Amino acid sequence: MRILVVEDDPKIGRFVIEALKQAGFAVDHADNGDDGLHLTLSAPYDLAIIDIMLPGLGGLELIGELRSRKVMIPVIILSARRSVDDRIAGLLRGGDDYMTKPFYLSELLVRIHALIRRSTNVVEPTRLIVNELVLDLQSREVRRGGQNLALQAREFSLLELLMRNVGRPVSKTMILERLWDYNFDPQTNVVDVLVCRLRNKIDHEFTNKMIHTIRGVGYVLKSP
Amino acid sequence: MRILVVEDDPKIGRFVIEALKQAGFAVDHADNGDDGLHLTLSAPYDLAIIDIMLPGLGGLELIGELRSRKVMIPVIILSARRSVDDRIAGLLRGGDDYMTKPFYLSELLVRIHALIRRSTNVVEPTRLIVNELVLDLQSREVRRGGQNLALQAREFSLLELLMRNVGRPVSKTMILERLWDYNFDPQTNVVDVLVCRLRNKIDHEFTNKMIHTIRGVGYVLKSP
DNA sequence: ACCAAATCGTATGCTTTCCGAAAGGACACG
DNA sequence: CGTGTCCTTTCGGAAAGCATACGATTTGGT
Numbered sequence: 001m002r003i004l005v006v007e008d009d010p011k012i013g014r015f016v017i018e019a020l021k022q023a024g025f026a027v028d029h030a031d032n033g034d035d036g037l038h039l040t041l042s043a044p045y046d047l048a049i050i051d052i053m054l055p056g057l058g059g060l061e062l063i064g065e066l067r068s069r070k071v072m073i074p075v076i077i078l079s080a081r082r083s084v085d086d087r088i089a090g091l092l093r094g095g096d097d098y099m100t101k102p103f104y105l106s107e108l109l110v111r112i113h114a115l116i117r118r119s120t121n122v123v124e125p126t127r128l129i130v131n132e133l134v135l136d137l138q139s140r141e142v143r144r145g146g147q148n149l150a151l152q153a154r155e156f157s158l159l160e161l162l163m164r165n166v167g168r169p170v171s172k173t174m175i176l177e178r179l180w181d182y183n184f185d186p187q188t189n190v191v192d193v194l195v196c197r198l199r200n201k202i203d204h205e206f207t208n209k210m211i212h213t214i215r216g217v218g219y220v221l222k223s224p
Numbered sequence: 225m226r227i228l229v230v231e232d233d234p235k236i237g238r239f240v241i242e243a244l245k246q247a248g249f250a251v252d253h254a255d256n257g258d259d260g261l262h263l264t265l266s267a268p269y270d271l272a273i274i275d276i277m278l279p280g281l282g283g284l285e286l287i288g289e290l291r292s293r294k295v296m297i298p299v300i301i302l303s304a305r306r307s308v309d310d311r312i313a314g315l316l317r318g319g320d321d322y323m324t325k326p327f328y329l330s331e332l333l334v335r336i337h338a339l340i341r342r343s344t345n346v347v348e349p350t351r352l353i354v355n356e357l358v359l360d361l362q363s364r365e366v367r368r369g370g371q372n373l374a375l376q377a378r379e380f381s382l383l384e385l386l387m388r389n390v391g392r393p394v395s396k397t398m399i400l401e402r403l404w405d406y407n408f409d410p411q412t413n414v415v416d417v418l419v420c421r422l423r424n425k426i427d428h429e430f431t432n433k434m435i436h437t438i439r440g441v442g443y444v445l446k447s448p
Numbered sequence: 449a450c451c452a453a454a455t456c457g458t459a460t461g462c463t464t465t466c467c468g469a470a471a472g473g474a475c476a477c478g
Numbered sequence: 479c480g481t482g483t484c485c486t487t488t489c490g491g492a493a494a495g496c497a498t499a500c501g502a503t504t505t506g507g508t
Contacts, residue, residue, distance in 0.1 A: 015397065022395035022441050100246070105401050139391050140438060152466070153440045188469050189484085196485060197467090215476065215483065376455065412458055413495085420496060421456090439465070439494065 002026045006036035007051040019105050028182055033057025037065055043182045046116060051078045074115045128163040131223035135163055155198045162221040171218035226250045230260035231275040243329050257281025261289055269297055270340055276303045298339045329405055352387040355447035359387055378403060379422045386445040395442035419443060
């Protein structure tokens with residue numbers, strides 16, 4: 001899940017970004033409206049969190065631009081004021097939400113999940129299960145056949161991605177985009193290495209391998 | 225949820241009222257005991273926050289009046305003094321609480337929610353138990369395997385937070401937000417230090433460690 | 449009111465753990 | 479059989495976490 005945060009206050013920005021990363025999202029950040037617009041147009045985000053008060057292109061204008069260009073990602077608006085401005089109300093579609101500062105992070109997270117659920121029409125499960133492989137998103141635990149596996153952050157995200165696409169191949173580019181910052185261009189074989197590391201933990205001591213390579217395309221997770 | 229604040233110090237009063245409003249409560253304010261009494265008798269509040277030192281009718285007398293008229297709303301008493309006065313103790317019912325100034329806003333909010341939960345007959349456990357670890361919310365005592373542990377206020381809160389989320393990781397940002405005030409400057413390692421201190425008391429002399437680190441995310445409490 | 453003790457945020461090094469980079473071998477496919 | 483893709487291992491810098499020390503502030507007792 002990729003989230004764009006458009007917020008100029010460095011303190012709040014850092015705070016929110018840090019929290020979202022810890023919650024397992026891929027997060028990009030813009031500290032003004034113009035950069036925000038460019039990013040949204042160039043990368044596929046699942047959600048945007050936009051402050052109203054921005055230098056240059058304001059939050060409202062930004063949203064207006066997006067809507068007029070038919071970019072329909074759900075938006076959470078951050079505002080310092082308590083009451084909902086009419087202009088804000090006008091811009092918000094059904095898939096949007098509104099929060100006043102200060103807010104509790106837990107509340108922000110709840111709303112994010114609600115919005116994503118609504119916009120994708122999918123009930124977000126707390127655990128992913130593929131055959132004997134179980135990944136618990138809440139406790140961040142991974143088990144294969146009763147055995148607990150200690151994955152690190154990146155490996156965990158990769159496995160999550162693979163499990164959400166059981167049977168469907170996931171391309172290397174896809175993995176790159178989902179797990180690393182958008183403008184990260186590795187000249188190296190990071191993805192290969194990551195897959196290798198994940199395999200060592202998931203497949204190595206099992207006869208039935210679950211991660212398969214599709215040459216020239218990417219990888220698939222298959223239940224044996 | 226309607227809350228009445230009876231407080232004559234304008235600075236503290238504004239501070240608390242603002243915070244409560246932002247937390248989503250409807251707040252009324254009286255700056256002396258007599259007005260406080262009239263308001264309580266004329267409007268149905270879910271909770272009252274009453275300062276002890278008041279001009280005119282004092283906080284204690286106000287509570288006494290309320291109780292003798294069978295107005296049974298839960299009360300949070302604010303006092304400048306550290307020790308619990310006997311007269312206060314006598315007036316407090318089960319549904320009341322007590323705080324000394326200065327206090328952390330976050331703590332006030334926690335107590336408000338606890339009180340409202342209690343008074344609305346949602347069962348609120350008085351003690352949290354995770355395996356051999358017992359935390360008593362009322363007496364504020366913590367024991368692990370019969371052994372009594374002396375925790376600081378912050379350590380206590382942290383342990384409470386962890387115990388309420390057994391098995392679920394609690395992110396550092398979450399801890400910051402819950403134990404300190406909103407967007408407290410996270411440039412330091414307060415959380416690390418606090419966790420370290422708590423560990424020394426909870427885990428240090430035990431073989432089964434209960435607090436585990438999840439790199440890049442936060443901490444979990446696990447029963448061994 | 450004063451002093452000792454306790455508390456708690458900050459600063460600072462140390463240790464551990466990640467994870468990207470690189471390189472060479474293995475394998476698949478034409 | 480040759481080329482290109484993929485796998486695996488190793489290495490080192492960087493980051494995250496841990497522990498300790500210090501000092502400002504608060505607390506509590508005389």
